[in-house]
Amino acid sequence: MTNKFSDLINLVEAKICHFPMEKRMVTVACSGGVDSTALFAVFCELLKAKKIFSLNMFHFNYGLRGEESNGDEAFCRDLASGAGVPFISVRTTKEQRETRLGEGVQEWARRLRRQSLSQLAEEGQLIALAHHADDSAETVFMRIMRGTSLAAMRGMTEWDGPWWRPWLRVPKTEIIAAAEERGMLFREDSTNEKLDYARNVVRHRVLPELLRLWPAGREKLLDLADDAHEVASYALIKALEETHFKSEKKGEAAVSAHCSRERLSILPDPIALAVLAHLAQSTSAGGWKQLSRANLLKVLTAARAGGQPRFVLELSKGLYLEATPDRVRSFPGPGLT
DSSP states (O other): OOHHHHHHHHHHHHHHTTSOGGGOEEEEEOOSSHHHHHHHHHHHHHHHTTOSSEEEEEEEEOOSSTHHHHHHHHHHHHHHHHHTOOEEEEEOOHHHHHOOTTOOHHHHHHHHHHHHHHHHHHTTOEEEOOOOHHHHHHHHHHHHHHOOOTTTTTOOOSEETTEEOTTTTSOHHHHHHHHHHHTOOOOOOGGGGOTTSHHHHIIIIIHHHHHHHOTTHHHHHHHHHHHHHHHHHHHHHHHHHHTTOEEEEETTEEEEEEEEHHHHHTSOHHHHHHHHHHHHHHHHTTOOTTOOHHHHHHHHHHHHTTSOSOEEEEOGGGEEEEEOSSEEEEEEOTTTO
16 A cells, blocks of 8 residues: 555544444545546545454446446446445436526536535435545635635535535645556546536636645645634624524524624624624525625614614525514514424
């Protein structure tokens, strides 16, 4: 076994060893590309060494590239079969591909894959994803350029409940070097080279030029995003205390959340907007696609005007933000209760 590949194994093992053995049930999301194929190979070695309890491979066939997509699925199936590991595959239907509800292809694909993997997560599986430092840096850069909050700048995190990205600080060059030293086979997605998507432009044109000028720029960008997230999280905790934030629940689900309008009004814009975003997210169970800075500013402006007349803003899927003379409140419409 090569030293570079051993380094990747040791890194993952050091992270998972804190779990009780019976909790080390891992499903690797594998596309057939070099990153996820290498991650699967790492977990195969950990399974052989009895460092994890069980292992599955999951593959999502979006059906967008015809025979190439089917070839990816067949490749992943053969990998799983060769390793003696259960193979789970999901394919999109023609109807799903034709009705994307205005979503971009990448957003649509991520949503469907996450929905399928969520079922495995509910069964107690750790979902291992092969996102690496380059992916994370691209996300941070794109969010900065598109406009984001300090808290959301970081984008991907290593742990998000059962979702695990053990390689978020590993550059792709290290993964490729380890795979090549081991003589691993993998698939190339032809769409990754096309400049039709913003991420591909950032990946192939923008970041390489920036990293040529500042070789340590990737790590600096990720450090900045981590620092921004921590500072924003600390500020939000303090702001929620100052504004008397409260969440009202029915069973496990939050049915509404509110805070003091007067105390919210005197906070600086970035912190007040973070409180409003938290209000919405506390209630919506994810139904907040229209939670933009512009929409939140409308609510904040109404709150600073005294909440008179009562101001109500409807977000996506029937989520509402309301400003009254006494408080600012979020609550779901009939579709979310």
